[in-house]
Amino acid sequence: MIRFEHVTKRYADGTTAVDDLSFEVAEGELVTLVGPSGCGKTTTMKMVNRLIEPSSGRILVDGEDISAVDPVRLRRRIGYVIQQVGLFPHKTVLDNTATVPHLLGWQRKRARARAAELLDLVGLDPTVYGDRYPDQLSGGQRQRVGVARALAADPPVLLMDEPFGAVDPVVRERLQSEFLRLQSQVRKTVLFVTHDIEEAVRLGDRIAVYGNGRIEQFDAPAAVLGAPATPYVADFVGADRGLKRLSVTPIEAGDLEQPPVVRLDDPLSTAAERLAEEGARWAVVVDDSGRLHGWVSADAVASGDPDARVRSRARRMDAWLPLGASLKKAFSTMLQHDAGWIAVLDGDQADHYLGVLTPARLHESLRRSIEADARGGARSEVDLDTVPGL
Numbered sequence: 566m567i568r569f570e571h572v573t574k575r576y577a578d579g580t581t582a583v584d585d586l587s588f589e590v591a592e593g594e595l596v597t598l599v600g601p602s603g604c605g606k607t608t609t610m611k612m613v614n615r616l617i618e619p620s621s622g623r624i625l626v627d628g629e630d631i632s633a634v635d636p637v638r639l640r641r642r643i644g645y646v647i648q649q650v651g652l653f654p655h656k657t658v659l660d661n662t663a664t665v666p667h668l669l670g671w672q673r674k675r676a677r678a679r680a681a682e683l684l685d686l687v688g689l690d691p692t693v694y695g696d697r698y699p700d701q702l703s704g705g706q707r708q709r710v711g712v713a714r715a716l717a718a719d720p721p722v723l724l725m726d727e728p729f730g731a732v733d734p735v736v737r738e739r740l741q742s743e744f745l746r747l748q749s750q751v752r753k754t755v756l757f758v759t760h761d762i763e764e765a766v767r768l769g770d771r772i773a774v775y776g777n778g779r780i781e782q783f784d785a786p787a788a789v790l791g792a793p794a795t796p797y798v799a800d801f802v803g804a805d806r807g808l809k810r811l812s813v814t815p816i817e818a819g820d821l822e823q824p825p826v827v828r829l830d831d832p833l834s835t836a837a838e839r840l841a842e843e844g845a846r847w848a849v850v851v852d853d854s855g856r857l858h859g860w861v862s863a864d865a866v867a868s869g870d871p872d873a874r875v876r877s878r879a880r881r882m883d884a885w886l887p888l889g890a891s892l893k894k895a896f897s898t899m900l901q902h903d904a905g906w907i908a909v910l911d912g913d914q915a916d917h918y919l920g921v922l923t924p925a926r927l928h929e930s931l932r933r934s935i936e937a938d939a940r941g942g943a944r945s946e947v948d949l950d951t952v953p954g955l
């Protein structure tokens with residue numbers, strides 16, 4: 566969808582900002598450009614909507630060499646979101662959002678209806694915020710309007726230059742989550758500039774790590790964190806890349822342990838047998854449809870009437886996640902609930918219980934995923950040399 570072919574940009578003073586760059590962004594893909602200040606990220610992005618012209622090389626958007634496309638017409642097909650949002654201060658939020666549809670000659674009513682729809686999509690109720698002016702919004706809300714405005718004419722391509730750079734970390738994380746949710750619905754082809762490796766890893770389908778006008782590595786986030794291509798990339802992603810990697814490694818079925826499982830309506834005597842068979846200190850409790858209820862301890866089972874039901878002794882379990890959630894989320898859920906394990910459910914099948922994840926398994930799956938990347942294979946195929954048990 567966006568293709569750079571040997572693109573170089575040399576400014577008039579001789580600075581080479583981008584040096585013989587070739588890469589491609591597929592349709593519907595979100596690529597983050599990350600690197601230290603001054604390495605050429607913004608120059609790269611501004612060449613896509615012809616705010617800057619390359620010194621040599623070609624850029625194609627949807628197969629078309631953009632040097633032959635009228636810049637104004639080109640920009641209407643390309644949404645652009647920047648850090649200093651650039652909203653018109655004397656226009657309402659609704660009119661700001663409807664800017665491009667207006668320029669495209671849409672009827673006023675249709676443009677405003679579309680703007681309202683977009684505001685809703687970015688989480689701003691148009692009946693509450695539509696008639697406000699930009700200075701009556703918080704920084705995070707202004708950024709949302711910026712995103713809504715860029716999407717208003719439904720452009721296939723979105724360029725985003727540090728769009729969440731000016732807000733505090735908590736708001737930033739919320740905007741990132743909202744943007745990921747939005748992107749899963751609208752599936753634009755996105756180039757996203759950031760100098761924050763965490764943001765790049767969280768948002769990107771692939772990341773381009775920049776060093777001085779060149780791409781040092783262009784790969785999936787897990788691969789960049791797991792197997793940095795050069796010492797420069799390793800240094801840039803940081804010594805704590807194992808931790809960052811937690812956020813891009815999903816919980817897989819093979820990571821789960823299978824403790825004994827009993828049903829709410831089983832007699833405690835059955836639960837006692839099951840626990841004794843497996844020498845376990847607790848069992849997971851599910852309902853008749855296999856949905857998680859909670860857990861029951863061996864002590865609670867032993868001290869109850871053997872004919873009573875598991876239900877009478879079971880405790881609720883709130884620490885659970887769907888399969889595919891990140892290991893970081895798993896770790897944080899364990900800490901939040903002060904839990905020694907969390908239940909993992911199949912989110913697609915009415916929260917069907919699948920197994921549990923323990924801290925030891927979490928550690929193991931993180932190591933497996935690092936090893937798998939280093940060897941270029943799948944995580945399930947990796948055998949670990951485990952540290953001998955104590």
Ligand SMILES: Nc1ncnc2c1ncn2[C@@H]1O[C@H](COP(=O)(O)OP(=O)(O)OP(=O)(O)O)[C@@H](O)[C@H]1O
Nearest residue numbers: 576578580582601602603604605606607608609760
């Ligand atoms: N108009 C210009 N004239 C001369 N040099 C420029 C011009 N614009 C940018 N540069 C230089 O080109 C290089 C790349 O700049 P660019 O803005 O693309 O970097 P960046 O990676 O986006 O940085 P940042 O994260 O700080 O925005 C820098 O050395 C910068 O000083």
